[in-house]
Amino acid sequence: MHNIFVVGLGPGKEELMTAEALNALDSCDTIIGYTVYLGLLGERYKDKEFLSTPMMQEEKRCRICYEEAMKGKQVAMICSGDAGIYGMASLMFEIGKKFPDCELTVIPGITAASSGAAVLGAPLNHDFCVISLSDLLTPWDLIEKRLSLAAQADFAMALYNPSSKRRHDYLQKACDILLQHIEPERPCGYVMNIGREGTQKFVCTLKELRDTQVDMFTTVFIGNSTAEIIDGNLVTKRGYPAERKNNE
Ligand code: SAH
Numbered sequence: 001m002h003n004i005f006v007v008g009l010g011p012g013k014e015e016l017m018t019a020e021a022l023n024a025l026d027s028c029d030t031i032i033g034y035t036v037y038l039g040l041l042g043e044r045y046k047d048k049e050f051l052s053t054p055m056m057q058e059e060k061r062c063r064i065c066y067e068e069a070m071k072g073k074q075v076a077m078i079c080s081g082d083a084g085i086y087g088m089a090s091l092m093f094e095i096g097k098k099f100p101d102c103e104l105t106v107i108p109g110i111t112a113a114s115s116g117a118a119v120l121g122a123p124l125n126h127d128f129c130v131i132s133l134s135d136l137l138t139p140w141d142l143i144e145k146r147l148s149l150a151a152q153a154d155f156a157m158a159l160y161n162p163s164s165k166r167r168h169d170y171l172q173k174a175c176d177i178l179l180q181h182i183e184p185e186r187p188c189g190y191v192m193n194i195g196r197e198g199t200q201k202f203v204c205t206l207k208e209l210r211d212t213q214v215d216m217f218t219t220v221f222i223g224n225s226t227a228e229i230i231d232g233n234l235v236t237k238r239g240y241p242a243e244r245k246n247n248e
Pocket of ligand 1: 084217
């Protein structure tokens with residue numbers, strides 16, 4: 001049996017990778033991933049063989065993993081954040097049906113919801129959901145439905161893929177749907193370049209968020225009905241008795 005690692009790198013810097021991920025990559029001959037993520041790896045793995053395909057050629061990238069593993073190499077497929085959260089883990093399993101002599105070991109990474117929440121304060125500290133605004137693989141109707149129902153169910157939210165060149169107004173469209181159920185003053189926030197050079201955090205209201213332009217390296221957070229901005233941090237409260245007393 002040939003083992004292949006599917007590794008989540010976390011948001012960017014090595015300190016935010018798990019020890020298990022670092023050990024797995026140390027043991028590899030070949031590391032395969034989208035070029036940008038290979039660039040994040042830096043000096044530590046400079047002696048490894050790096051293979052890549054451009055964005056949108058994900059199936060080919062997965063097949064290369066299996067083909068290289070079949071040659072007897074220890075291979076890792078890398079993804080940013082967690083490989084099982086808008087990552088390559090599922091496609092690796094699907095393509096793996098054709099390679100019965102290979103098995104996968106998925107190694108978790110810190111996803112942007114978690115690393116971004118830490119930068120912003122504690123925005124997800126109650127029931128929350130993660131919604132991607134990318135309609136490349138999900139019909140926009142379904143994204144709208146999820147946004148609307150999540151707002152009605154009072155989930156705190158992390159929004160991934162809030163924008164791209166082609167989808168520059170998607171965050172605005174998403175906020176318009178949320179505003180059908182959530183008051184315009186609702187505390188929100190967003191974090192750019194989490195765990196990378198140029199990390200920036202912002203807190204704002206939902207109304208202000210609607211009129212904000214963000215890029216694709218941004219994760220957006222929507223507070224639930226208990227959310228409050230405390231000292232510049234976005235905090236979703238857990239409802240401890242002490243908090244309730246203070247509010248009385
Ligand atoms: N597998 C990744 C998510 C990939 S989808 C994970 O678990 O984090 C890509 C989206 O994730 C981006 O559009 C952005 O919304 C978010 N994201 C990933 N890395 C980020 C980072 N370093 N800073 C800010 N947002 C990030």
